[in-house]
Amino acid sequence: MDPQDNESFREFVDARWSALLRLANLLTGGDRHEAEDLVQSALMKALGRWRHVENPEAYVRKVMYRQQISRWRLRRPHREPTFAAPPRDAGVADGTGAADLRITVRQALARLTARQRTVLVLRYFEDLSESEVAAVLGCSIGTVRSTTHRSLARLRAQAPELGGGPAADAITAPLGNAPKGARA
Template sequence: MKQSRKDDFREFAAGRAGHLFRSACLLTSGDVHLAEDLVQETLGRMYVKWGRLSRIDNPAGYAQTVLVRTFLTHRRRRSAAEQPLGALPDAAADGDGDPALRLALLQALRELAPKDRAVLVLRYWEDRSIDETAAAMNTSSAAVRTRSVRALAKLRERLGGSLAEFAAR
């Protein structure tokens, strides 16, 4: 890889790493160690293909797609079923906002299936369209719409009355 391409990749990675990490934290329900691993793997895959990415209009969007697919692949592995013990770390993906609400949302996200989590993060955190989400998850638009509705219903059910108590603050 030529030096200018390496410099371009370094600049891209430095600029996108924080955003990728925040998205990965949401996908992993606050598991910052797994989120870091996913970001590293994503950036590694991007580095390998960086010279060929000149044909891609939106490398940042492509990186998000690689991140989601890496997460879904990780969830399919046998070792992904291992769950660490202990409480959530004090530091969350975003330092602003209500910590109790953030922890409740992360807990509710953790209880969702990985694909439900991915569709919610892509649609509502990343603010992607249905078609963009479908492309990132390698599924149909109809499947994304159905999964979005069901995942939101599950999330509301898990949050139950606790969402009303946060809104009352």
């Protein structure tokens, strides 16, 4: 590129940068960084063909439109979002909250007797009805109900870290299950 072309390109960029950036800002949905990248990559393409371009503004705009369309088509779901500040709930948003809850539930269940643990696991984790649990354990439905009630009361007393809500919700939260009677 000769010095004269170089100078005319610099003058074009100085004169039209703001207008091109406004257009890119609209094309990218207000993402300032992506808009700057779009303008810069379009200008780089224009620079390579600068001698042959009759209408530089129209050429750069057309390149920007086509590049943005290509970006829309090639959007990858794994792109990292950019934030000015980290999210407020950083500990919960990274998935550690669910893992912590699973560990807490596992430890709380370990504090129960084998029968209590079995009834709660069959009832809430395996999602069996009271009659199905009674059939599996070979006992009456009343025994399942009373054992479930006592087990949940003991769980609430021994593991207050599970929260003040219904213990069944705290138990079933890690797996996303709920007892059949609790479903909407």
